[in-house]
Amino acid sequence: MLKALCQSLCLSLPLVAGAQAASVVFLNPGYSNETFWVDYSRFMQAAATDLGMQLRVQYSERRADLALTQARAVLQGAQRPDYLVLVNEQYVAPEIIRLSRDSGVKLFLVNNGLTDSQARSIKAQPDKYPEVLGSLVGNDEQAGYLMLRAMVAQLPDDAGPVDLLAFAGVKTTPASQLREQGMRRALADFPQVRLRQVVYGGWSRQRAFEQAQMLVQRYPETRLVWSANDQMAFGAMQAFEAAGRKPGREVIFSAVNSSPEALRARIDGRLSVLMGGHFTLGGWAMVMLHDDAQGLRVDRDGRREHSVPALQLIDPAKARRWLKLLELDSHGIDFQRYSAEGHPADFRYPFLTSPVDY
Structure with a gap:
């Protein structure tokens, strides 16, 4: 199943009641064998x-260059989709938005929206950048904050000064920046926690392992290791275990x-906070695009940019489920x-207001 998804095949469905099914292309920024992004595509x-x-x-x-090449082919090709879903990974979104002008393809951003400076620049140049349909991002800053608080809560009351190492993702990715900002905000609540160093592991297990090999020697008293994704956490964990x-x-x-590996690590206690x-x-973006294709407004609350409280703390019981x-x-x-279809005009998407539990 996962291998088939990794091959980026077009998955077509029968037409419904003689109507043309809405078509979507998703420019997935991850590796085609990367657990998170493959699972992401599965849910979509x-x-x-x-x-x-x-x-x-x-x-x-x-690869930002490959993302731009793919976007150009989608937006300038003969068989254009109705919608292009993209992620502002490595700040690629403005150029893709520019390429979409006069293409007839509606753009929707997920996970990493525009930065404030990008949004201001785009708004100031309407002749160059067309308006996007909307964006849907997670609660990354809050996640970074809650994660460190949950870590500190597991320390004994008499722990005294505690050393912290942090593994952030990529400097040019908004989600990584926001998670780090949340972690730093939580630091203000705990003066006994000493942030020794923040390194950028590029979401990579191997890179984080190599970084942690040096850091565990430099800061041997480290008690807390905060990571912006699971792969970096496992890389750092390997170095500490060694x-x-x-x-x-x-x-x-x-x-x-x-990921299944992260969930199992939470169950067995190797990951204390997840x-x-x-x-x-x-998937929630697909719900909104479906509604737009039906002529229903996805900005019914007057906003184009939406945040979803998708990230939530996972305890062992939830991990098993x-x-x-x-x-x-x-x-x-x-x-x-979850669709607005068949609902009154004041319907609000449930996933915008509270996390969906399974």
């Missing part, structure tokens, strides 16, 4: 299947993502019931 496909939409996924393999430090006992590790759920954002649901192609979700 589950939504597409349930809603009677066509979805094609193209992986950019974490140095004789036991995860979950001598060192408290945190991570973001709900935040997850943002793999759902693409999610592991079972990840095995289902549908993830146990009836996407039709």
